[in-house]
Amino acid sequence: MQESSPATQLQQAALLQNPGPSAQLTVQDHPVAYPGPGEVLVKLTHSGICGSELRALHGWGKYDEIIGHEGVGSIVKLGDGVPTGMLGKRVGVKWLYRSCGECATCQRGFVHICPQQMNTGRSCPGTLQQFVVADSRHLTEIPDTLTGEIAAPLLCAGLTMMGAIGQLPEDVVAGDWLVIIGSGGGLGHIGVQIAAKAKGFKVIAVDTGASKRSISLDSGATAFVDYATQDVAAEVKNLTGEGAAAVIVVSDSEQGFRLSAHIARPLGTILLVGLPPESLDLPISVMMSIRKGLTIKGVLVGSEEQMREVLQYAVDGIVKPSVEVLKLAQVGLAIDRLRKWDIPGRIVIALPE
């Protein structure tokens, strides 16, 4: 990279305009940012498009004009105080841009839950651009054997599902039934792979349509239930008898959350992953939760240790995200399909060289 002034160096970036019903992403020339103390500049090769970007598109909350939080690339410039050995390293840029490191939650080791955290694509510019600034302390080194397009979806989708499965109680063991609602999307299908292939659970995949069905079954699900044409509660009961040991709700729909308590077994666990509008309160029956002794937990991404674990599953061939690679110029198309939930697996944007 040339040592030119950051204000004069331009790159291509996808900029979010008019969040709401007429939201658009347009590719434009945009200045390359300069890394501050503790930060690095990463030249990205790939960026995944997460389902949670729908929140930015809908205008649910305040996001940066450059969204994206699944970036893979190489470090090309170091800010003050960053060890020189990091130059040239191939890294992943994730949702957690920075945590405060000082609050009680950080001190307990849960930096990804820090209430003061900054996030890539929300409070700082995201990964749908050629060059992104990242905090050197929250990067993940990417194993050489993983391509950028395979590694990218693991940085949020893979990490989040690893984080969810890591929250299951110890009495949920290999051979137990697990339901994943929203099994055919970016997070869902990786979750099916981790749950079925790495952990040995019997997975009931819930989604709709032929393509989501095949990706769910290919990912290792024991059964697929189409919520649009089948009675999910009845099918789960037929398969499991007493209900599922755990239900992971990856979909953001109210129906998905409501359904979860009906299909969990007594003393079952419900893990909330999908991101609905802020206004949605939990539509789960209190009396049913009490009678069944349910545990309900929220999941926000996962720890760096869980990040390394899911990358290792990918290196070992146990987890393999199903990806469709598009060019940055096609990002508008990707967003249109995301709006219709018409993406089996993950779309990954290959950034211009």
Ligand SMILES: [Zn+2]
């Ligand atoms: Zn995400």
Ligand SMILES: [Zn+2]
């Ligand atoms: Zn903190």
